[in-house]
Amino acid sequence: MCAQLALRGILKGFAGVPVLHGIDLQVGRGEVLALLGENGAGKSTLVKIIAGVEAPDAGVIEIDGTTTGALTPQDSRDHRIGYISQEITDAGSLSVAENIALGRLAHRAGLVDWPAVRRRAREALAELDMAEVIDVSVPVEQLSLGERQLVEIARAISREVTVLILDEPTAALSEYETQRLFDLLRRLRARDVAMIYITHRLDEVAQIADRVQVLRDGRTTLQAATASCDTARIVTAMVGAERSRGADAGTGGRTASRGADNDSAPLLSLSQAGVAGAFDALDLRVAAGEAVMLYGKLGSGAVEAVRAAAGDISLTSGILRVRDQVVQRATPSRLIARGVGLVALDRKAEGLFSPLSAARNLAVPSWRRLAHWSRLIRSGAERGVYGRWKEPLFLKNVASPEIEVAQLSGGNQQKILLGRWLEYGVDVLALLEPTRGVDVASRRDIYTALRGFVDGGRGVLAATSDVDEAVSCADRVLVMNRGRVVGELRGDDICAEALTRLAVT
Amino acid sequence: MTTRLTAEPENRAPATTRAPQRAPRRLPQAWALGSLLIALSVFFSLASPYFLTVSNLLNVVDSIAVTGIIAAPVTMLMISSRFDLSVGSSLAFATATFAVIARDTGQAAGALAAAGGVALLVGLLNAFFVTVIRVNSLVTTLGMMAIFGGLAQVAADGQSVPAAAFSELAATRLPGDIPLSVVILLGVMVLCHVLLSSTVFGRDLYAVGANEAAARLNGIRVGRVTLVAYLLVGLGVLVGTVLFLSQVRGYEPGGGSGLELAVLTAVVLGGTSLQGGRGTILGTLFGLLIVGVMSNGLVLTNVGSFWQGVAQGALLILAVAFDQSRRLTRRPSSR
Numbered sequence: 091m092c093a094q095l096a097l098r099g100i101l102k103g104f105a106g107v108p109v110l111h112g113i114d115l116q117v118g119r120g121e122v123l124a125l126l127g128e129n130g131a132g133k134s135t136l137v138k139i140i141a142g143v144e145a146p147d148a149g150v151i152e153i154d155g156t157t158t159g160a161l162t163p164q165d166s167r168d169h170r171i172g173y174i175s176q177e178i179t180d181a182g183s184l185s186v187a188e189n190i191a192l193g194r195l196a197h198r199a200g201l202v203d204w205p206a207v208r209r210r211a212r213e214a215l216a217e218l219d220m221a222e223v224i225d226v227s228v229p230v231e232q233l234s235l236g237e238r239q240l241v242e243i244a245r246a247i248s249r250e251v252t253v254l255i256l257d258e259p260t261a262a263l264s265e266y267e268t269q270r271l272f273d274l275l276r277r278l279r280a281r282d283v284a285m286i287y288i289t290h291r292l293d294e295v296a297q298i299a300d301r302v303q304v305l306r307d308g309r310t311t312l313q314a315a316t317a318s319c320d321t322a323r324i325v326t327a328m329v330g331a332e333r334s335r336g337a338d339a340g341t342g343g344r345t346a347s348r349g350a351d352n353d354s355a356p357l358l359s360l361s362q363a364g365v366a367g368a369f370d371a372l373d374l375r376v377a378a379g380e381a382v383m384l385y386g387k388l389g390s391g392a393v394e395a396v397r398a399a400a401g402d403i404s405l406t407s408g409i410l411r412v413r414d415q416v417v418q419r420a421t422p423s424r425l426i427a428r429g430v431g432l433v434a435l436d437r438k439a440e441g442l443f444s445p446l447s448a449a450r451n452l453a454v455p456s457w458r459r460l461a462h463w464s465r466l467i468r469s470g471a472e473r474g475v476y477g478r479w480k481e482p483l484f485l486k487n488v489a490s491p492e493i494e495v496a497q498l499s500g501g502n503q504q505k506i507l508l509g510r511w512l513e514y515g516v517d518v519l520a521l522l523e524p525t526r527g528v529d530v531a532s533r534r535d536i537y538t539a540l541r542g543f544v545d546g547g548r549g550v551l552a553a554t555s556d557v558d559e560a561v562s563c564a565d566r567v568l569v570m571n572r573g574r575v576v577g578e579l580r581g582d583d584i585c586a587e588a589l590t591r592l593a594v595t
Numbered sequence: 596m597t598t599r600l601t602a603e604p605e606n607r608a609p610a611t612t613r614a615p616q617r618a619p620r621r622l623p624q625a626w627a628l629g630s631l632l633i634a635l636s637v638f639f640s641l642a643s644p645y646f647l648t649v650s651n652l653l654n655v656v657d658s659i660a661v662t663g664i665i666a667a668p669v670t671m672l673m674i675s676s677r678f679d680l681s682v683g684s685s686l687a688f689a690t691a692t693f694a695v696i697a698r699d700t701g702q703a704a705g706a707l708a709a710a711g712g713v714a715l716l717v718g719l720l721n722a723f724f725v726t727v728i729r730v731n732s733l734v735t736t737l738g739m740m741a742i743f744g745g746l747a748q749v750a751a752d753g754q755s756v757p758a759a760a761f762s763e764l765a766a767t768r769l770p771g772d773i774p775l776s777v778v779i780l781l782g783v784m785v786l787c788h789v790l791l792s793s794t795v796f797g798r799d800l801y802a803v804g805a806n807e808a809a810a811r812l813n814g815i816r817v818g819r820v821t822l823v824a825y826l827l828v829g830l831g832v833l834v835g836t837v838l839f840l841s842q843v844r845g846y847e848p849g850g851g852s853g854l855e856l857a858v859l860t861a862v863v864l865g866g867t868s869l870q871g872g873r874g875t876i877l878g879t880l881f882g883l884l885i886v887g888v889m890s891n892g893l894v895l896t897n898v899g900s901f902w903q904g905v906a907q908g909a910l911l912i913l914a915v916a917f918d919q920s921r922r923l924t925r926r927p928s929s930r
Contacts, residue, residue, distance in 0.1 A: 402812060426814035434812055441812075443805035445872040454802055454813045457795045466793045510813070 124299035142166035172246030363408030368394035386570035431511035501532025639892035676871025683854035718829030804871025
């Protein structure tokens with residue numbers, strides 16, 4: 091077996107922060123390499139370099155016997171490298187057949203040869219055993235997320251690839267679809283295609299991978315044949331030896347309130363709750379003085395469960411209660427009125443009011459309270475709000491409360507979003523990935539603020555895909571996988587190793 | 596660059612170095628608008644001896660009164676990132692309704708109520724299609740513009756309909772020879788300014804325009820805010836209709852056409868962002884004055900009236916280009 095693709099000494103950083111510290115990787119013809127690691131380990135960045143989406147700062151890429159410092163997306167395609175990214179990148183309103191043929195429609199005499207386009211699309215889908223399930227003439231936006239993912243895979247393989255990269259392809263796939271994908275990968279292996287497979291699910295590794303390579307913080311921590319590794323060895327390589335022993339990352343300062351008395355009436359609860367396509371049969375309680383985290387990867391349903399609890403999306407089954415009162419037809423404004431506020435997943439798209447000032451952003455939900463009986467608000471009231479939270483939220487390096495919020499750092503922006511609900515005075519703070527895209531110092535500030543909030547007898551419900559976050563600030567963690575709670579840890583039982591093990595099996 | 600100092604360095608990650616985040620700079624825009632206004636005024640004073648006289652300047656303000664009374668609520672609407680292209684047709688239909696009913700029944704009060712109903716109905720329909728059916732507001736109000744422009748012609752049977760009910764309004768002069776229209780314009784502008792800058796509703800408009808999804812997650816009832824904004828535009832159209840009737844003394848076929856263009860130009864020129872979330876009434880006043888001075892000056896310097904449209908269109912494109920360039924040069928957010 092010889093290497094179809096090899097990377098040597100790949101270095102890459104973003105804005106001066108190194109992400110990859112000299113990675114070597116090779117994958118041979120007819121070999122499946124599983125690339126493993128926690129969020130932020132550098133897996134996606136590494137494969138984007140192979141796909142030509144990112145350029146490395148240093149290092150070489152060897153492919154087809156040629157050596158180069160960087161590939162463009164076009165080079166990557168010319169070398170017959172197929173890349174399936176985590177995000178769906180199809181053209182929603184076009185048909186399945188057109189999507190599979192995108193950019194190279196079959197044509198005759200200047201006209202599109204539709205019968206040939208459809209026939210080739212069906213052939214590509216037949217490789218996945220999906221030709222009968224997916225109609226090639228419907229627009230892809232009518233398919234399920236999993237089916238769209240399969241169409242993207244069909245598009246890649248219809249180009250006769252020699253290297254195929256799949257970045258977490260099964261996050262949106264059903265069990266049946268996953269097995270069809272594995273059948274395909276086995277057939278491609280027989281055709282000498284080299285494959286790199288990124289996943290969070292260790293059970294899949296045993297099924298499909300010949301070799302594993304584990305990254306942690308941009309370095310390779312394990313390279314071995316699948317047969318020679320057990321789960322414990324891989325988990326240790328992913329999370330690091332010291333953390334796998336359950337050492338507390340200890341930053342938020344867990345207090346005696348950890349694992350609070352669950353018999354008191356919950357501030358918020360979900361009973362047998364479900365949202366179609368995301369999660370179901372979920373029972374969840376957030377008690378006063380308790381920080382509950384839903385830990386799960388993309389597609390686990392953790393994010394959707396927290397959004398449903400805050401009224402952002404509607405439950406399709408089950409009951410949402412706030413302080414034992416059933417909430418009917420939940421909307422954000424109804425939940426806010428009952429004391430539940432949501433910090434959104436995407437700061438820019440759903441959180442910040444961009445041209446408005448930092449002070450004004452902090453006061454948004456509190457405007458009605460700040461208004462005088464005459465319904466007028468003074469700007470001074472908003473500056474007062476800012477002054478009140480500047481210290482408790484550790485807002486740093488902010489020139490003025492009047493500065494446009496878009497000009498703040500990610501950490502300060504996140505603190506503003508959090509501060510909104512502190513000023514409003516919610517009882518339950520619902521957060522989605524509370525520290526995504528936030529620097530380390532701000533992350534600690536946020537954990538401190540959350541701990542103070544909880545210790546004041548209120549509750550936190552957060553969705554996270556970051557093990558360290560669950561370890562450092564949760565009193566109770568529900569581990570979610572494919573829409574179900576697969577395990578629960580509380581108090582000092584919460585450690586990286588246990589969480590990772592629960593989430594991947 | 597300054598290095599951050601932390602209270603407990605041992606407990607913290609290495610301090611990141613970052614320049615203190617800058618204070619906003621809004622001045623250039625006010626300067627640009629003021630300079631443009633002064634430049635136009637200087638140019639026309641040199642080109643025509645009649646331009647820089649008190650009576651002509653009052654004429655300028657009088658001529659922009661109807662546009663301005665509607666542009667003020669439209670500014671609020673556009674700050675919430677919604678458009679209204681139907682104001683000209685709405686005004687035409689309200690004018691025709693008043694003139695026809697007043698002619699046929701002789702009852703000015705009833706006719707005024709009907710005209711008010713028409714103006715508010717257009718706002719209600721716009722809000723319904725934009726918030727409930729979720730049709731893009733440009734398309735919705737473009738459709739309404741065609742519908743009500745047509746209905747105005749239908750109502751008046753394509754004829755001029757005289758109506759003298761408010762004619763003394765236009766003739767009314769306050770001490771100092773100030774036309775009443777100018778006072779009404781300033782009153783509407785002050786009212787809208789206070790609504791926009793100092794009330795919860797005004798804050799809601801900025802929030803909806805800046806980020807509709809975030810507004811919803813912060814408990815703002817986006818649909819209700821939109822409805823109120825369109826109804827306020829309807830009220831503006833009603834007041835504008837009364838003033839228009841007093842100036843034109845009835846309904847004229849084609850009356851009110853082009854009003855939406857003048858309103859849009861004034862609002863955008865005044866710095867209201869097409870993306871929403873940004874804009875002031877004071878800016879719109881500047882924009883109005885520029886539009887007014889431009890058309891007045893072109894008349895005084897004997898430029899053909901056909902060139903008026905060319906000038907106004909050019910001004911609108913210039914304003915939009917200015918808005919766009921401001922957005923492109925803004926520093927991207929640091930991560």
